[in-house]
Amino acid sequence: MDTNTLDPEKKLPEVNPRLPRSSTTPDEPWLRYVNIDIIAYVLSYTLFHPWTSWVLVLCLRAQHTPWHHTEIQVAMAWAFAMSTVSFFNVMSDRIAFGAPREVDLAEExxxxxxxxxxxxxxxxxxxxxxxxxxxxxxxxxxxxxxxxxxxxxxxxxxxxxxxxxxxxxxxxxxxxxxxxxxxxxxxxxxxxxxxxxxxxxxxxxxxxxxxxxxxxxxxxxxxxxxxxxxxxxxxxxxxxxxxxxxxxxxxxxxxxxxxxxxxxxxxxxxxxxxxxxxxxxxxxxxxxxxxxxxxxxxxxxxxxxxxxxxxxxxxxxxxxxxxxxxxxxxxxxxxxxxxxxxxxxxxxxxxxxxxxxxxxxxxxxxxxxxxxxxxx
The missing domain is CATH 3.40.50.720 (NAD(P)-binding Rossmann-like Domain)
Structure with missing residues (x-):
């Protein structure tokens, strides 16, 4: 074994590390990346989504909100409206384009x-x-x-x-x-x-x-x-x-x-x-x-x-x-x-x-x- 490798006084060569940059794009305010498409996308899976609308109704009931209270009646009306719109969209696509076909990429x-x-x-x-x-x-x-x-x-x-x-x-x-x-x-x-x-x-x-x-x-x-x-x-x-x-x-x-x-x-x-x-x-x-x-x-x-x-x-x-x-x-x-x-x-x-x-x-x-x- 080389005894020089065990010499505590021997200095190791200095290395200047190059750390990877966290981003290659210039720093910009986060508002720069917000647009109407992102807002519409978020709303489509929250406020305007039938499942989320019914979850709100369930949350109100979990808090023992009476059925005759205004907030739960508004929430139910909104949930019914979103469900109806979603149903008609599905039916519209089915009427226009028919049933989907089976796709297996291995056979395409x-x-x-x-x-x-x-x-x-x-x-x-x-x-x-x-x-x-x-x-x-x-x-x-x-x-x-x-x-x-x-x-x-x-x-x-x-x-x-x-x-x-x-x-x-x-x-x-x-x-x-x-x-x-x-x-x-x-x-x-x-x-x-x-x-x-x-x-x-x-x-x-x-x-x-x-x-x-x-x-x-x-x-x-x-x-x-x-x-x-x-x-x-x-x-x-x-x-x-x-x-x-x-x-x-x-x-x-x-x-x-x-x-x-x-x-x-x-x-x-x-x-x-x-x-x-x-x-x-x-x-x-x-x-x-x-x-x-x-x-x-x-x-x-x-x-x-x-x-x-x-x-x-x-x-x-x-x-x-x-x-x-x-x-x-x-x-x-x-x-x-x-x-x-x-x-x-x-x-x-x-x-x-x-x-x-x-x-x-x-x-x-x-x-x-x-x-x-x-x-x-």
Whole structure:
């Protein structure tokens, strides 16, 4: 044994430890993270939740509050009201979308377009970590090592080209089996005024954002019909309802997706073989991806920027519950249709206050005039 190791007078080398930072984000007041969506979420599980409402009634009875007292009568009336609203919401979804289908990820084959980055990439990696059968269609290339690490099969494909989609579909069927879940997420945006947009640029935007959905539906829907089950997710945008200056081709292509998805639902409802094919329409507001990097919302309280992970969680929830439905985040997005009911002058004031027609220019994206492949 080395006696030097036992020498108490021998000094050990000094080490300057680097402790991990508790947070990589700058310190901000906690109010900065409070918005109307968080408040609505908390209320939905407390004041406006039937179970919580009846717990309040039980608490009053536990305190021996007589039935004829005002407080317990108000509490019971509120509990009945929340129960009635909840019941009608469940019945409304059942009438609109039918009963949910059974979903076992081990028996599903998931196809995601535009699934290398952003929202699509998040969905692909999540399913890959859960050992699901995932095929991603994207123009971006992914190395074999990265694909193996993520547990996802990547196919280089321009989904705006019908022939490429059909060729890749044959590979997917051979590699994984018949696709049963289709998530149409691919898209691009060209922030240019109408007069500065070329015919080729507009055509490319519609091919990627809109025609790609026709290509994938015509290719993969027959497999779902033969399997007798499936889920189709259409990723659109709240801008499809609004339109916006310097985003004409993008907003028009997204507006077309709303009509396409409603037509798809109507056709599936008339097909007896499509009883267990579910549809999900995703219409998020601004997400924190590179698609609209630098664009600011008019109010972080009333119009917060949505995190892709929050949208992904809602998509995953509906897909795995085997339900149809709509994913609309943040809260203001679910009320956009009300804007069409307002008088013209009031609509103009709302648009001016929201800055929807000036946000792209203020962010400096118009001058760039570049195409941004959708990653969220």
């Amino acid at each position: 084959v998931i196809v995601i377009t535009g699934g290398v980055e952003g929202l699509g990439g998040l969905l692909a990696e999540t399913y890959g970590m859960r050992n699901a059968n995932v095929a991603v269609l994207d123009t971006k290339r992914v190395g074999e090592d990265e694909a193996e690490e993520k547990g996802v099969l990547y196919y280089e494909c321009d989904v705006g080209d019908a022939e490429q989609v059909e060729a890749v579909a044959k590979e997917i069927v051979e590699d994984l089996g018949p696709p049963t879940i289709l998530i149409n997420n691919a898209g691009i945006v060209r922030p240019k005024p109408i007069l500065d947009s070329t015919a080729a640029e507009v055509e490319q935007t519609f091919r990627t954002n809109t025609l790609s959905h026709f290509n994938t539906l015509r290719t993969f829907l027959p497999h779902m019909l033969r399997e007798g089950r499936g889920t189709i997710v259409t990723v659109s945008s709240v801008l499809g309802h609004l339109g916006a200056a310097n985003l004409s081709s993008y907003t028009a292509s997204k507006a077309a997706l709303h009509a396409l998805h409603q037509s798809l639902r109507a056709e599936l409802a008339q097909n007896p073989e499509a009883r267990d094919i579910k549809t999900i329409l995703v219409s998020p507001g601004q997400m924190s991806t590179n698609m609209f990097a630098g664009v600011e919302t008019p109010s972080s309280f009333f119009a917060p920027v949505v995190r892709p992970v929050d949208v992904a969680k809602e998509i995953l929830r509906l897909v795995e519950k085997g339900e149809s439905g709509d994913v609309v985040l943040p809260l203001y997005s679910s009320w956009i249709s009300v804007l069409g009911l307002l008088p013209a002058g009031m609509k103009a004031l709302v648009r001016r206050w929201s800055g929807v027609d000036t946000a792209i220019a203020k962010a400096g994206l118009v001058q760039a005039g570049r195409a941004v492949e959708k990653s969220g």
